[in-house]
Amino acid sequence: MLTVRAPATSANLGSGFDVFGAALGHPADVVRVERASETTISVTGAGAEYVPTDPAENTAGVVARELDAPAHIRIDKGVRPSSGLGSSASSAAGAAVALNELYDRGLSDEELVWLAAEGEAVVSGDAHADNVAPSILGGFTVVTDGGITKIDADLPVVVCLPDIVVSTRDARDVVPDSVKMDQLVETVGNASTLVAGMARDDPELVGRGLTDPVVTPARAELVDGYDAVTEAAREAGATGVTISGAGPGVLAVCRHRGQRRDVAAAMVGAFGDAGVDARAYQTELGDGATFCR
Ligand SMILES: Nc1ncnc2c1ncn2[C@@H]1O[C@H](COP(=O)(O)OP(=O)(O)OP(=O)(O)O)[C@@H](O)[C@H]1O
Ligand SMILES: N[C@@H](CCO)C(=O)O
Numbered sequence: 001m002l003t004v005r006a007p008a009t010s011a012n013l014g015s016g017f018d019v020f021g022a023a024l025g026h027p028a029d030v031v032r033v034e035r036a037s038e039t040t041i042s043v044t045g046a047g048a049e050y051v052p053t054d055p056a057e058n059t060a061g062v063v064a065r066e067l068d069a070p071a072h073i074r075i076d077k078g079v080r081p082s083s084g085l086g087s088s089a090s091s092a093a094g095a096a097v098a099l100n101e102l103y104d105r106g107l108s109d110e111e112l113v114w115l116a117a118e119g120e121a122v123v124s125g126d127a128h129a130d131n132v133a134p135s136i137l138g139g140f141t142v143v144t145d146g147g148i149t150k151i152d153a154d155l156p157v158v159v160c161l162p163d164i165v166v167s168t169r170d171a172r173d174v175v176p177d178s179v180k181m182d183q184l185v186e187t188v189g190n191a192s193t194l195v196a197g198m199a200r201d202d203p204e205l206v207g208r209g210l211t212d213p214v215v216t217p218a219r220a221e222l223v224d225g226y227d228a229v230t231e232a233a234r235e236a237g238a239t240g241v242t243i244s245g246a247g248p249g250v251l252a253v254c255r256h257r258g259q260r261r262d263v264a265a266a267m268v269g270a271f272g273d274a275g276v277d278a279r280a281y282q283t284e285l286g287d288g289a290t291f292c293r
Contacts, residue, residue, distance in 0.1 A: 006094030006289040008079040009086035011130040014210035014242035015190035023134040025286035027078035031094030033071040045077035059119035060095035069099040084249030089131030092119030097289040124168040138288030153198040156254040160267035163277040171246035207239025225274025236266035
């Protein structure tokens with residue numbers, strides 16, 4: 001039996017819709033695999049009751065099928081589904097890394113990213129890799145058709161998860177079909193600023209680069225209290241705030257680790273004022289999938 005811990009992730013980071021992603025120090029899924037003649041799946045942990053155990057509908061099961069690696073797969077969810085923290089991607093990433101080793105398939109990390117993205121397609125109808133790439137590789141990742149670039153960034157963050165559900169499918173439905181030239185120029189500028197900030201471990205630049213004039217404003221309507229939470233996090237010292245992935249999680253970048261407590265309390269409080277229960281993860285950019293003993 002093999003066990004892999006695959007971290008939660010935050011995709012988009014505002015200006016990098018479907019391109020940027022970051023691995024979080026915690027939470028994470030733990031995926032255990034054992035050779036079998038047929039794939040079976042069992043799920044425990046956060047939101048387990050909402051995760052399908054039919055291998056054809058579970059992202060980890062799809063990975064096993066694509067790799068022709070049947071297994072008993074046990075998933076302990078640290079990441080609640082429909083969170084914006086790449087819940088479905090963590091399971092796909094963990095399964096890809098574990099099954100590659102279990103069956104000695106010899107795929108590279110980048111090949112595993114594209115394989116795990118096939119698992120994501122079963123959820124959103126689209127094989128986007130912006131969550132599975134950081135969950136496998138760690139750090140901050142840039143995914144394009146041309147390949148994957150990774151930066152090992154050191155950045156303290158808070159991710160606040162309200163007790164509401166936004167499915168990736170619904171959140172993709174509200175994304176505008178087109179952008180104006182001034183929005184394109186602003187987005188390119190912010191995305192470039194963010195990448196420079198990641199390369200320099202500079203929370204000011206990363207925070208500035210989170211701003212996005214197109215996708216985030218459209219999706220903010222789906223997250224009750226979003227504007228107030230953003231303002232509260234900024235007042236508590238965050239350098240920038242955006243929706244994590246497709247939401248409803250909200251990501252805030254902090255100047256230093258000691259600031260995370262105040263930012264987390266401010267975000268949870270603002271959600272509470274809007275009548276929404278929430279919890280916050282005080283974390284940082286972290287490692288990709290790792291084998292556990
Ligand atoms: N192994 C899995 N873990 C979690 N969700 C899964 C899994 N396999 C299939 N799903 C389905 O995926 C959906 C959740 O995925 P979705 O992409 O909407 O949320 P997310 O992964 O938390 O968010 P995001 O991708 O925005 O960060 C749920 O409907 C769930 O049933
Ligand atoms: N880039 C994707 C991530 C969510 O899975 C989106 O925002 O729809």
